Amino acid sequence: MDEKMTLEQANTLLEQAIHQLENDALPMSECVQVYARACELLAYCMQMLDGYRDKVNDANETLARFMTEAGNE
Numbered sequence: 001m002d003e004k005m006t007l008e009q010a011n012t013l014l015e016q017a018i019h020q021l022e023n024d025a026l027p028m029s030e031c032v033q034v035y036a037r038a039c040e041l042l043a044y045c046m047q048m049l050d051g052y053r054d055k056v057n058d059a060n061e062t063l064a065r066f067m068t069e070a071g072n073e
Contacts, residue, residue, distance in 0.1 A: 007048040014041040 017038035021031060 005044070007045060007052075010041050010044050010048070014038055014045060017041065 017034050020026065020034050021038070026034065
């Protein structure tokens with residue numbers, strides 16, 4: 001997996017893979033390859049989203065601490 005791929009790029013590739021699986025009459029061997037790639041892309045997207053969620057949670061905690069400290073002054 002290209003670690004420099006953005007979430008948006010990975011999502012686009014995932015959508016393309018899903019489209020292929022849904023609409024193209026692919027041989028079984030190619031379906032398996034496309035499916036495997038889709039699973040890799042999905043895992044990558046989920047990992048990226050987890051990282052973003054952690055950053056948002058950290059920012060929310062920082063804000064909450066600031067608001068608590070500001071209320072005590």
